Amino acid sequence: MNRRDWLKAAASLPAAALTGCAARTAKVTAPARYQGARKFARVKVAPDRVIRTVAGLRPYRPSGFVVRTQKLDHKIVVHNYGHGGGGITLCWGTAHLAMEQAIETGQKDFAVVGSGAVGLATARLLQRRGCTVTIYAKDLPPATTSNIAGGQWSPYSVFDPDKASPAFMNQFTRAARLANSYYQDMVGDYYGVRWIENYSLSDQPLRRGGGAPFGLDGLFPESRVLEKSEHPFPVPYVSRFTTMLIEPPVYLNAVMRDFLLAGGKVVVREFASLAAFLSLPEPVILNCTGLGAKALLKDEDLTPIKGQLTVLLPQPEVDYITLGPEGLYMFPRRDGILLGGTHEEGVWTLDPNREEAERIMQGQMKLFREMA
Numbered sequence: 001m002n003r004r005d006w007l008k009a010a011a012s013l014p015a016a017a018l019t020g021c022a023a024r025t026a027k028v029t030a031p032a033r034y035q036g037a038r039k040f041a042r043v044k045v046a047p048d049r050v051i052r053t054v055a056g057l058r059p060y061r062p063s064g065f066v067v068r069t070q071k072l073d074h075k076i077v078v079h080n081y082g083h084g085g086g087g088i089t090l091c092w093g094t095a096h097l098a099m100e101q102a103i104e105t106g107q108k109d110f111a112v113v114g115s116g117a118v119g120l121a122t123a124r125l126l127q128r129r130g131c132t133v134t135i136y137a138k139d140l141p142p143a144t145t146s147n148i149a150g151g152q153w154s155p156y157s158v159f160d161p162d163k164a165s166p167a168f169m170n171q172f173t174r175a176a177r178l179a180n181s182y183y184q185d186m187v188g189d190y191y192g193v194r195w196i197e198n199y200s201l202s203d204q205p206l207r208r209g210g211g212a213p214f215g216l217d218g219l220f221p222e223s224r225v226l227e228k229s230e231h232p233f234p235v236p237y238v239s240r241f242t243t244m245l246i247e248p249p250v251y252l253n254a255v256m257r258d259f260l261l262a263g264g265k266v267v268v269r270e271f272a273s274l275a276a277f278l279s280l281p282e283p284v285i286l287n288c289t290g291l292g293a294k295a296l297l298k299d300e301d302l303t304p305i306k307g308q309l310t311v312l313l314p315q316p317e318v319d320y321i322t323l324g325p326e327g328l329y330m331f332p333r334r335d336g337i338l339l340g341g342t343h344e345e346g347v348w349t350l351d352p353n354r355e356e357a358e359r360i361m362q363g364q365m366k367l368f369r370e371m372a
C-alpha cells in the first residue's frame, strides 16, 4: 500500500482520484479565521533550528512482507522481513504470526537474526511463550533503520495493492489488527507511545465517510473531514484522524531492556552468506533482517526506498501531526520535530539529498508561516 492508498484509508483522498477522473487543482483560498477551542502551536521552521538530517532505507516489497516457514538444509527458518514503510507499525503483528509458526515446530530454543523493531518484537513474543532466545545482529539500536523511522502508527508504503495476493492481504489485515492491539498496551512514557491527532492537508476535495480499506475499519478513531472553520491550516481541504505515535529511540531501548531482563542473549555478528546464517547452533532461526534479507536470500522483490528526515529542535507544545500537502509530514517527538516525506526507490546511499532537504524546508516553512 503506497502513500496514496494510505491517505485513502484515512478518508482523505481527493474525490477525483477515487473516481479515476482527472484531478483539477483547486484554487487555494485564504483559510477562514480559525476560532476553535483547540489550540494549535505553530511549528517554528527555520534553518537555524535544524539539529540533524538523517536517512534510512525502507525494506520494501511490492508484494508485501514475508512471514513464512521454510526448511533450508537441516534448519527451519521462519522469515519475518520486508515491512517497507510500516515496520514500526506492524512489528508486533508480524512477530505474532512468526511466533505462531515458530511455536508449531515444537522447539524451545530460537535464534532471532536482526535487532530492529521486527527482530525485537519477535524475540519478546517467543520469550513470553517461555522460549530461550538469542538475538544475532550486525547492528543494534541505535544503529538500525528502525531507529530512523518517524514512528507514526500507520501501515503506509507496505505493499502495492496490484501486486499483493489475497493470502498476503489476510496476513496484512491480521497483522495490523494484532499490532494495534499490542501497542495499545504500551501507551505511556516507558515505551514512548502516545495517542495523537493527525491532520491530512489537501488541495483537492476529500471523500467523506466510507471507512478504511483492507479490513482496517475502527483502527483510526475520530476520522472525519473538517469544515474550514475547524482548522487553522492554509489548504482548502483537511481531514483528521487519531492514531498512535511511537518514538523509536525510546521504544527500541525499552524493548531491548525487556528482552535482556527476561534472560535474552545478544550476539553482535554479521552473516556474509546464507551458509553462515544456517550454521547457527539453534534448530530454528527467525529471519528478521529487513533489507539485509535481499543479499542473504537473493530476494529480488526486496528493494530500498530511501527516506530522509530533517529534525528541528523539540517543541513540546506541538501536539498534532500534519500529513501533506505534497507528501510532506511533521511528527512532533520528544527528541525533535521530524519533517519528512521523501521516497527514493532503488536508492542505496544514506547520504542526505540536498534537493529533498530543501523541498522539505521550503514546504514546511510555507505551511507554518501561512497557518492561521
Ligand SMILES: Cc1cc2nc3c(=O)[nH]c(=O)nc-3n(C[C@H](O)[C@H](O)[C@H](O)COP(=O)(O)OP(=O)(O)OC[C@H]3O[C@@H](n4cnc5c(N)ncnc54)[C@H](O)[C@@H]3O)c2cc1C
Residues within 6 Å of the ligand: 055, 056, 057, 058, 059, 081, 082, 083, 084, 085, 086, 087, 088, 089, 090, 113, 114, 115, 116, 117, 118, 119, 136, 137, 138, 139, 140, 144, 145, 146, 147, 148, 149, 150, 151, 152, 153, 154, 269, 270, 271, 272, 288, 289, 290, 291, 292, 293, 296, 306, 307, 308, 309, 340
Ligand atoms: C525516514 C523513514 C521514516 C519511517 N517512518 C515510519 C513510520 O512512521 N512508521 C512505520 O511503521 N515505519 C516507518 N518507517 C519504516 C521502518 O523504519 C521499517 O519498516 C522498519 O525499520 C523495518 O524494521 P526491521 O526490523 O525489519 O529492519 P531494521 O531496523 O533494518 O533491522 C534489521 C536488523 O537485521 C540486521 N541484519 C541485516 N542483515 C544482517 C546480516 N547479514 N547479518 C546480521 N545482521 C543483519 C541489522 O543489523 C538489524 O539489526 C520509516 C522508515 C524511514 C527510513
